[in-house]
Amino acid sequence: MRIWLFRLIAIALPFVFLILFEGLLRLVGFGQTVPLFIDNPAHPDYRLARPDIISRYFPDPNRAPNVTLEPTFFLKDKPENSVRIVVQGGSTAAGFPYGLGASLAGMLEHRLRASLPSHHVEVINTSLSAVNSYTLLDLADDIVEIAPDAVLIYAGHNEYLGILGVGSNYTDITNPAIMRLYLSLKEWRLFQLMQSLYAAFLPAATNEAGASRTLMAQIAKHKDIPYGSAMYNAGIEQFTGNMQRLIETYRAHGIPVYIATMASNLANQAPFSSSPMTDNERMLLQDYAQGKSVNIDSDTRTYSADFWYAIGRSAQARGQHEQARAYFTHAKDADLLRFRAPQAINDVIQGLADRPGVTLVDSEAHLRSRSANGIIGNALMLEHLHPNLQGYFLLADSFYRAIESQGQFTPWKNISIEQAWRNRPVLPAEEYMGFAMVKRLMADYPFVDEPQMLALPRPADEHQRLGLALFEKNISWLEMVKRSQQLYRQQNNREMVIKTSRLLADALPHDPEINAKAAALMTEQQNWAEAYYYLRRSQRAGNVTPGIEKQLRMLQAKLN
16 A cells, blocks of 8 residues: 555656746746736726737747737626627738728627617627637637627638648647647746747747738748648648637537638639649630530549639639639639638538537628629639628628527617618728738739839828828827818718717727717717717716716616
């Protein structure tokens, strides 16, 4: 018996030592914890998702990609009548290149507030560029802690070339189990100490060399990932395993999930990288273009990506649109440079929607239904996968319809698509900024072989000049909105004055004066629900104006 006791002590001693050493490191303040949500330094009642959450994965800022989360504010203490929704995803969910207004959180919050006037609605953005399912899974516990009523997910494009993706410059780990172990250990101070010791032997890191290059140019390590290859299958495997665990985490806490299919530019985005077309492929293309009967193998691996795209264009020209869409999908799947999610990702998403508590949002089908001949192209896309403003609106509309169909939140007032479009929270200056950002994106790899000098057209009016100043970082977003509002006042454009007032109030919920001004404008419009919302928020932010309680009671009576 004593022998076994000694053996157990011998086995336990190293673990006891490690635990004590971990405690000592924490006691002396070594290392860091990087929570997703932090207190708002401007007002103690509010919290926000931390903009520098990427530091959770890259303790050395010189080795981190230049990625920032654009946060939204929410109340630290969740009100009883609250509807709290969290959005997860990559750059599309985050609204690139327009910013937060075009994001799922931005597009949905105002419309949901109008649909649920008796509730305090919060749509919280946790999306940021280049992240994939590893980050979504890693942030899930933080999201659970703020007790959301639903989580919306639009993700899948970054499984290969996103941060921690199997083909990315920002990871050396390709095994999903090892990567998940790494993510689970990163908060331990012992692990952080080992990272620091390892980093001490590495060459000094700097971001200066690639500072002028786009994230797409910096991130792609494995530029050829053939369809059906081991690395291709690894991407599907990591997405499947991570998303299953993510959904199970939310299911265990009774949090409904709305997960969307991924949309890409099929009609107007040629493959980024393809194996050369064979003589047989050229003959097939020639015969098909001449209207001859040809036998085309439906297996994506049979032909090159360029062949699939070329024959898709030929089918489109002949009016065979269903066939063209199938060929374009094969072209995307055969593209060796995997910046677009293959169809297998959507197959996984559709399978996940069969689980309890999960609702499928078929965003891809929704955008397809608004595209010419049912094929998504430049009419809704800026480049390979980021929607234009109309495309972003439709993406958000697909989630809105799914939420409405589930009847989860009541009483519900339907807000028409026309009204929602008029109230879209994006200004002309932001549209010009987005245009400039896409021009910069497409002046670098993989759209061109070598980076090109960016040449922008001269702004056509004062709003575009503000957009250019915003793009060049000569003014802040808040300054742009304030100057836009001044322009609209000068033009006597009441509708846009109201929109800019909403934007300012939503960006600064802790500012009593700005929210009181927004409430006054809503009262003039007899928009009692929003007037009450902004005035109540003004009061919460510290507004003690005489008569504010009477105003709130009056607005409450109007609502009842």
